[in-house]
Amino acid sequence: MSNAVVNGIAGAGGGIIAQIITYPLQTVNTRQQTERVAKKDSSVISPAGSTLVQIFQVIKNEGLGGLYSGLKPSLLGTAASQGIYYSFYQAFKNKAEVIAAENKRKGRGDGSPGMLSWLIVAALAGSVNVLLTNPIWVLVTRMQTHTQAERKIMEAKREALIKEASRNVLSHSSLSDQLAAFDSIKPRPYGTFQAVGEVYNESGIAGFWKGIIPTLIMVCNPSIQFMIYESLLKHLRTKRAVIKQGSKNITALEIFIVGALAKLGATVSTYPLLVVKSRLQAKQEIGGNVALRYSGTLDAITKMIRYEGLKSFYKGMSTKIVQSVFAASVLFMVKEELVKAFTLLSDKSLKKLPKVVK
Template identity: 75%
Template sequence: MSKSNALVNGLAGAGGGIVAQIITYPLQTVNTRQQTERIAKKSAVISDALVSSSAGGTFMQLLQVIRSDGWGGLYSGLKPSLLGTAASQGIYYYFYQVFKNKAEAIAVSRKKRGRGDGTVGMFSWLVVAAIAGSFNVLLTNPIWVLVTRMQTHTQAEKKIMEAKRDAILREANESGLRDLSPFQDKLVELNSTKAHPYGTLHAAQEVYCEAGIQGFWKGIIPTLIMVCNPSIQFMIYESSLKYLRAKRTANKSGFKNVTALEIFLLGALAKLGATVSTYPLLVVKSRLQAKQEIGKNNALRYTGTLDAIIKMIRYEGLPGFYKGMSTKIVQSVFAASVLFMIKEELVKAFTILAVGSRKVLLNKVE
């Protein structure tokens, strides 16, 4: 029964995750671009205030993506992202339910021995979510590396073209030649260069050429540390849900069911707390997974997690770790709320179908 329960939760989590991902994906694309934008200390605070920290700024960036890349630009990397979401939510909820069942069994066993009240405590929820999250991260990180590359490809290519153009102009100024036609020809050739199609296979080939197989696990360290994000999220969610159900049980009216709207609000509250506390790690992860800048500017290239953190502090200051946080809060809170609501409804539907099928089989046997 516990295994089938875990499977139901895994399938429901995958279904809810896919719907939430499709609805909020444009915001996710903009947020990834905000996170990977490099801005010096002097202008970081101003830029974050004007662009990343306001709903208006997010809306303007959505329009900017549409102008430069078309409507399809908002959904760049959607296919691998949907695969990643289905895999992540399915794997996460499956292992979460497996270890949740074990934790509940241990709690009941402890109660029989006269220790505890038979319920799972906050720390146990934290451990359960962390273990499930670790399995999820190790198995699905390659997919999210490709998604990040595809979301930031146009942005990276634009910066590469700008760096090449600056190099040509710098060479022209340093040469001191009166005849600048050779440099003009280079600029014309550069401006006429068309962007090549960039899909999932192109992103995978690019990652492999840059760093080999290990490149698909870029950002794994901050991502593993970020396992505390869903841990905090589920600790808040499960604790709040437990409190609400206990309150309903104690209510004389006898109404015990938690509504879909209440699940939505609990999911929003849980994700908000988790996102605010772990956002800097998300920025570091995105920086490592995005295409590294070319050129001689070493400040724009990261060799690892610690190198990225040190350079971000040195060149961008603390505001660099919170770029696009307002966009992420809106996207992740709404996505988590939709996910929880749909997941709970799917679990109910699967349970009703299972009970109905069991009754049909019993009637046939009789």
């Protein structure tokens, strides 16, 4: 089995485990990113303002299942994304290492890829991954934010009824009855097929690639992440080789810490793009306010600045840092251990094969 396939399988396994562990934080973070609060209301504490508060609100209103909305397509997306990403990443990495070794023979470099090479390798792998898996993440975002979007729509209808009553269009008893009816309505069941239908009815096939521009730009996130990751690993191995007289083994704890540092740097630098992507992929018809609907990336950026201010690009960042850093640490640690296990099994299998007598 090639090392590209091994890394793809290991990456998928690590990604699934990390996703299951951190999914509630991811759900809350997506809702934080897509929560719209106008500048004039910025003094009001948003439900998205506190991660713990929002977690308890979701449990209270939707049960524990609310924290796992969209988990099934998300696990599929994680397996597909990590499998595709690590397979292509390893394949491109192998090519980069061959080029670096060839350059060394020609008297250029030390035989190992430099930072620019890691950036290019990760960017290429990330672009392939994004183009193939974006539809899955559109559905996941819809499912994570469905209840929030429904609440916004109901709030808008409620406000419209109150305005009608203030103009004496509705009687007090009729208003009370209709408000009571609104308050008793529970969010509709919303699964993968409902999300598929909603996306298609809104925008057709193109709707499944909403947010593709900021997502493609965001390939710089794993590029930055892997640049830091590979550079730190290279430094550790070099240092370890000197201290332990040739041994370059890295422990699972060290992989965990290196993965955390790499993801932290990447997340902080690219978070605004992630918020824009989530806004574009979430349900757009939230109430009747045109400020809450985006036709594209530039429209979203312009309206977020105009109506909510620059701080809207950093909504939920603390939650994302905790979720993504922990998830990346678990992913890297599990992936490396799985690669070691695959390699060990492969070596044992080879040793059991009968030797060919020449």
